[in-house]
Amino acid sequence: MNPVRVGIVGLGRLGRRHAENLAWHVPGAKLVAACSPVSEEREWARAKFAEPSIHQDYDALLADPSVDAVWLVTPTSLHASQIIAALRAGKHVFCEKPLSLDLAECDAVIEAHARHPHLHVMIGFVRRFDASYRDAFDSVTKGAIGRPFMVRSQTCDKNDPDGFFVRFAPTSGGLFLDCSVHDIDLARWLLGNPKPKRVYASGTIAIHEGLRECNDIDNGVGTIEFEDGRLAVLYASRTMAHGHDTQTEVIGTAGVLSVGRNPRANRVEIADAHGMRNACTPTFFERFEDAFLREAQAFVALLRDGMPTGLTLADAREATRIGIAMRQAYESGRAVEL
Amino acid sequence: MNPVRVGIVGLGRLGRRHAENLAWHVPGAKLVAACSPVSEEREWARAKFAEPSIHQDYDALLADPSVDAVWLVTPTSLHASQIIAALRAGKHVFCEKPLSLDLAECDAVIEAHARHPHLHVMIGFVRRFDASYRDAFDSVTKGAIGRPFMVRSQTCDKNDPDGFFVRFAPTSGGLFLDCSVHDIDLARWLLGNPKPKRVYASGTIAIHEGLRECNDIDNGVGTIEFEDGRLAVLYASRTMAHGHDTQTEVIGTAGVLSVGRNPRANRVEIADAHGMRNACTPTFFERFEDAFLREAQAFVALLRDGMPTGLTLADAREATRIGIAMRQAYESGRAVEL
Amino acid sequence: MNPVRVGIVGLGRLGRRHAENLAWHVPGAKLVAACSPVSEEREWARAKFAEPSIHQDYDALLADPSVDAVWLVTPTSLHASQIIAALRAGKHVFCEKPLSLDLAECDAVIEAHARHPHLHVMIGFVRRFDASYRDAFDSVTKGAIGRPFMVRSQTCDKNDPDGFFVRFAPTSGGLFLDCSVHDIDLARWLLGNPKPKRVYASGTIAIHEGLRECNDIDNGVGTIEFEDGRLAVLYASRTMAHGHDTQTEVIGTAGVLSVGRNPRANRVEIADAHGMRNACTPTFFERFEDAFLREAQAFVALLRDGMPTGLTLADAREATRIGIAMRQAYESGRAVEL
Amino acid sequence: MNPVRVGIVGLGRLGRRHAENLAWHVPGAKLVAACSPVSEEREWARAKFAEPSIHQDYDALLADPSVDAVWLVTPTSLHASQIIAALRAGKHVFCEKPLSLDLAECDAVIEAHARHPHLHVMIGFVRRFDASYRDAFDSVTKGAIGRPFMVRSQTCDKNDPDGFFVRFAPTSGGLFLDCSVHDIDLARWLLGNPKPKRVYASGTIAIHEGLRECNDIDNGVGTIEFEDGRLAVLYASRTMAHGHDTQTEVIGTAGVLSVGRNPRANRVEIADAHGMRNACTPTFFERFEDAFLREAQAFVALLRDGMPTGLTLADAREATRIGIAMRQAYESGRAVEL
Structure with missing residues (x-):
């Protein structure tokens, strides 16, 4: 071949x-x-x-x-x-x-x-190809936590004191479209693509005042209500002190499954005058290094063997649609019906 | 004396x-x-x-x-x-x-x-007397995480298949006033009592359909926006499979402090065919056993020595006020201005 | 009464x-x-x-x-x-x-x-009254890990730069009789009181050179071989940087049960520039505070209600006997038959 | 090139x-x-x-x-x-x-x-190329835990009920030479290649009675005393219920560094009726998958660029020499001088 x-x-x-x-x-x-x-x-x-x-x-x-x-x-x-x-x-x-x-x-x-x-x-949407997220999806699909009815998910970047992303803000689409779009996609994927009904979002500037002029924020939270009653609660941040911290929880009627509760860099722990601790993944590069590779392998498998990835353009459009609604909710202080 | x-x-x-x-x-x-x-x-x-x-x-x-x-x-x-x-x-x-x-x-x-x-x-408000919450409050107050700007907090009870709380629902005030009221109080305490501006909340019935007739829910989430831009994100549930799971995070400009990320019952862990695991606190009794005692000691110290607890009737009223607004937001699907 | x-x-x-x-x-x-x-x-x-x-x-x-x-x-x-x-x-x-x-x-x-x-x-022997050790004992007794065949246990104190224990060394009996005696008792208790056959021990001075004149050490390890083939591996230290770290593992044919793998001070964790971390119990006082109380309650229950504690003078003598053999093994560089 | x-x-x-x-x-x-x-x-x-x-x-x-x-x-x-x-x-x-x-x-x-x-x-010796062990080595070398004076290390395989390794036992060299040889090499590497002075070892058959005829064991522990007073304590097992569990601790005068305390399979955790838990790495393949790749890259870098690996034939000989002494100590019940 x-x-x-x-x-x-x-x-x-x-x-x-x-x-x-x-x-x-x-x-x-x-x-x-x-x-x-x-x-x-x-x-x-x-x-x-x-x-x-x-x-x-x-x-x-x-x-x-x-x-x-x-x-x-x-x-x-x-x-x-x-x-x-x-x-x-x-x-x-x-x-x-x-x-x-x-x-x-x-x-x-x-x-x-x-x-x-x-x-x-x-x-x-690289997270779908991460081994831990894949394991989570498979477990949820197999019923490991009963019926999943809620996702909590966050994308939190380590603070960049230089504020690179502030300069990037005018074209990034804002915090929700740039970061939460990952969590929106994860929530839909893990909950079986329910139809969104209503969105609410709030945000604040914790550190980077330069974002104010393009009406962006460095910390934001939001809720997605789906038509069948399922929920997603999202958080995105640019200001973490400890590293890149991507976490997702799927809450079901028979258990809670989480990915990445401790954003540990590796398997090393140290006990010293600072307590018992582990280093954290500094950026999404280190966290999703393997996932970028698996993603590429999946794309090639799609082209060569027709192996479906389960990821469609309609999914990508829906993530953008919900992200836009979150931004509107934040800007208006009102829930946005979809 | x-x-x-x-x-x-x-x-x-x-x-x-x-x-x-x-x-x-x-x-x-x-x-x-x-x-x-x-x-x-x-x-x-x-x-x-x-x-x-x-x-x-x-x-x-x-x-x-x-x-x-x-x-x-x-x-x-x-x-x-x-x-x-x-x-x-x-x-x-x-x-x-x-x-x-x-x-x-x-x-x-x-x-x-x-x-x-x-x-x-x-x-x-017993959690204020829990040793871990007290330690968290002291650390935040001392500046351990910089300026705290967000609290995420949850009160999640183990599912009671008998649904005792369903019978209790008509007089409990609903999920937000019965459970989230703890998290509202914690958020205000840990953030230094900022003034609330707007509240939003959503909810669902994951298991207990009997709640529908008194318009209650068994899982609910909410957001509190404070006037100074601070945020609180709350979650309450009656349907956890693993136990009573009370968690709180305080997010600051220089760190994230959490209480209770793993609701471990004690210091025992077991590695066996189910993986590496620990038992969880079954109810709030086991979780807050010591806190109930410290709370009583604090009240006696207040009466005997005038030692202030930092907890006023105004705090209790504010928790109720915000809890009512969360219920209204859930019922109306709209953000409620305070 | x-x-x-x-x-x-x-x-x-x-x-x-x-x-x-x-x-x-x-x-x-x-x-x-x-x-x-x-x-x-x-x-x-x-x-x-x-x-x-x-x-x-x-x-x-x-x-x-x-x-x-x-x-x-x-x-x-x-x-x-x-x-x-x-x-x-x-x-x-x-x-x-x-x-x-x-x-x-x-x-x-x-x-x-x-x-x-x-x-x-x-x-x-206060550890027998600690809630986590009690839970471990009950689980092991109920067969949670199959047949237990090995215990690994440590008593590690936070380093005292003032070296109080160095002045105490001439009368303490040495590291094994002062510290490991706890682990000896735990190992016997958790393994069902097997008969010891042979002991080996080694040690070193990592920090406190003042111990040399009374032939004591600040870090020591030892092995106990029991007649039925069971094993215990012990570690004691005076020089931990992070706190008092008492840990015990029971290894069985169907699982490994551990107590205290992370000597966490409480339920607080912090994520900041030092990584993700928790404080540790500074001394055995904080670690065994509740156990000292339960121990007293158990003694009173013994006197008032005849409630047996399962702890005999023969147990105490055996702990001393094995501790002495460990010291002899360390001093001679040879395995000591019991 | x-x-x-x-x-x-x-x-x-x-x-x-x-x-x-x-x-x-x-x-x-x-x-x-x-x-x-x-x-x-x-x-x-x-x-x-x-x-x-x-x-x-x-x-x-x-x-x-x-x-x-x-x-x-x-x-x-x-x-x-x-x-x-x-x-x-x-x-x-x-x-x-x-x-x-x-x-x-x-x-x-x-x-x-x-x-x-x-x-x-x-x-x-693949573990030297594992990212976590490499990080541990670098941290120790940089002085993160002061002077390292003790290593505790284990190689514990998941129990194979079919007992493949029992048939392999006659030619494997026994538990210490087959498994502990990894830990011996790690201990020497992490402690800076001190000269061994004396070795002691003990062992037992917990499950696989078939090992008795070739005088092998399925669980063994040992101590290495080095001439400068440093120590290593090793454990090897064929009978773990939860998976492949390789752990190493380096104990220094200013801290304890550990690798692999929880042999987690990935970043997924689940909270359900079994408690809070994570799956474990089933075999050394999953645990050291990346390390095998890095090892190959290191060998190629050695051949192409002369990039030293720090791993010599003398190291490999020393691991065998100490492993043989451990087997002798186990067989004789006596400490073996080197």
Whole structure:
């Protein structure tokens, strides 16, 4: 069976991780092209990989007939148009989350995909591919906690005193669309895709006053009520002192299953004058390092063997829709009906 | 120094615990009277304690001049009138939480107390006297986590398949006033008593359909927004499979402090075919056994030495006020302004 | 039923704890006398307790007919002679562990007790009365881990930079007889009192060089082989940085049960720049605070109701015998046959 | 730079894992040959890998000039002769632990290596390459726990009711040489390679009576005393109910560092009628999956870049020497001087 020939687009920190995975760790994949408008990033790719052709321009990569699939690790504002262009060029698409900050764009992608049903498009909700989340999903599905009726989930990043994300805020879509979108997707997945009915959200600025001018926050909480009575309670933060702390609980009629209650870095513990303690995962990179690899393997398995990932464009659109409603609820101080 | 002579009122399960503490474990206190309308409960007291005079009637107990303080472990609907009567009779009062389900009643108690300023009234928000919560409060106050800006807190009871609380539901005030009232008080205490601005709440019936007729729920979540931007996120449940699970997190600009993340029963762990595990506290009795004792000691210290507890009737009224707003938010599906 | 009238002997730090328990927290006990050769300690007792008669001299206390039982919290070197004197005076005896550092003395006590079979003598192996150890014992007895065949147990104290115990070393009996004696007793208890066959031990001085002159160590390990093939592995230390860390594991054919794997001070955890952590119990006082109380309650229940504690003088002698063998093994570098 | 061309020898369960790592996950390595006397294993390799040449016979593989390095995952009894043959054929060697059960064989390998100093030989003490152990080593080396003076370490396998290892016992070298050899190596590594002075060991058969005829045990403990006073306490078991449980503690003058106190399978926890629990790693495969990969990467980095692993043949010999002494101590009931 021929390998899937992949062209990666975007070689920032996360893009490089994906590129390395595709080049060396995904049996059945071949990294044949890389594209970035940044010359340093292209230099990195040239030095790191012998084989791929390097492009400055996305259209040039799309014109390359040796590319079967594009792998988009680009700014969110480009996602929709880049996906549509790739479909028109006959390429499969992997694209980092979120699909888009705009519902109309989500719909345009879904329509474009409907015109190319033989091509696969996958949005990278990476947590679904983490071994622990996968185990949780399987256990819940098998009935380990009875009927699951509530999810509590958080995405909390370590505080960056330099406030990189403050500069990023005007285009990030805000805390809920940038961070909680993961938890929205997890909640829907773990609860069996119930239909959302109403959303409420609140937020505050704990540290980064610079967010105020674009009406963003550094800590936010929200509730999703689903039509069948199920609930999700979400929390997102940019200001943790201890590290990246992603946690999820699924509460069922016969038990509570949790993922990541202690964001331990590894299996080391130390007992000393500070008490008994463990280091924490500093960023989502360390926490989801394996999941990024499994995600790539899943995409390749989808293309080669038709192995379904259970992740659709409709899921990605729904995550954006709920994220937008959370932002509206926060801004208005009112519950938003969906 | 003379001991504080206490008359206990109400000898149900919790009342008996209080009675035993007062009789044997609180230096400076003396259990001199007990009162219950239930003959079995009076029998229990007669068999257990040599000294106290036993009353069927509350007024008889109030007429007893040897009683310095009454200790009310009675149905919530009686709290306000019993406190007011005790004050009129010149007795100090300890009363189980909540003060009342009704704001006008709370105000009546506060007014009555204002007319008897030399008498002490304390509402038993027992968690404030738990050693771990006390340690958490002290650490937060000392700045261990920077500026605290958010509390997440839950009161989750083990599921009672017999559904005792369903029969209790018509008079309990509902899930938020019965359970979350603890978390409301904790959040206010740990955040330094900020002024609430807006409340939202949601809920569901996971197991006990019998609650539907009195419009109650067995799982509920809520958000409190305070005027200074601080937040509280609460969860209450009647349906846990593993035990009584009370947890609280205080999130600050320099750390997250938690109490009770694992509701472990004791220091035993077992590794076997079920994995690595620990038993959980079955009910709030086991979890707060020591706290009930410390609470009694604190009340006696207040009466004998004027040692303040930091717990006022205004705190108790505020907990009721916010709890009522949570119920309204749940019932209306709308955020409630305070 | 009349209360047990107790006279406490020795009012150092631990003696005071016992005295307070007996005075206020043990229903059925009455602290009627206290004895110490140290005037400050007698002053403390006079200020603290209204009732007890205060003695400077042990014989005076024994002569007091109102004393039913003596409670010895005195130097180990006095234990045997004080117990024997108490028995001759017709008093029941509670005595802190160890019974003696000398086997002949142990035998003399056992013989004296045989001449006064109506009197009770209990040596305070306090861990048997800790709620977690009690739960462990019950679980093991019920077969929760199949057949238990090995115990690993440690007694590790927080390092005292002042090295108080170095000055205490010449009379303590050394690390194994002072600390491991607890673990020896636990191992025997949890394994059902198997007969020891052979002992080996090793040790080192990690910090306190002053121990060298009395041939003591600040860290020691040992193995006990029992005749039926069961094993115990013990560790004792004076040099922990994080606190008092007492742990015990029982290993069985169907599971491993542990007590105290994390010597957590309470239910508080904090996540901050140091990672995720909890404070530890600073000394055995905090760790075994409740156990000292339960121990006193058990002794009173023994005297009043004949409720057996399962703890005999033969157990205390065996702990001393094995402790001596461990010291010999350490000193000789050879396994010691028992 | 040219890739390291590897020929794998032995394709049992662990051999296959190594083969997959070398084929797909080790940049800079190329799996060019595979060798097994078992036809099913050769079939597996043919089906799995397109490129490698497949050999039935070790000599044939050694004769292949395209092989730079051999990777031995063969029975321990073959290790020494196969390593020596590979060196003579001019190949680098990776070999699974232990080097040999026989000290004379260890010496013969060391001598052979001395005659081929340009070739690298690495014995696979895989735990040194585990991320958590590596973190522990780095922390200890940096002084995080002061001066380390004691290691406690265990290798405990999940019980196999079929008793595969009982059939393997006659050639395994026994529990200490098969399992504790890992802990011996860890203890030496973490303590900075102190010189051993004396060893003691004990053991028992908890479940597998079939071991008795070859004088082996299924649970064993031992102590290593080093010349500078440092200590190691080891435990090995074949009979755990909960899974593979490898733990190590390093005890220092300023703290205790542990690896793997809870052998958690992943980040999932469940709270239900069994309490609060997590699944455990079933076998060493799951526990050390990543470490096997890092080990292979380290060997390749050694060959390509001369990056030292810190692991010498002298280390492997010392582990065997101490393991043999532990077995002698167990068999004789006496401490063995080294």
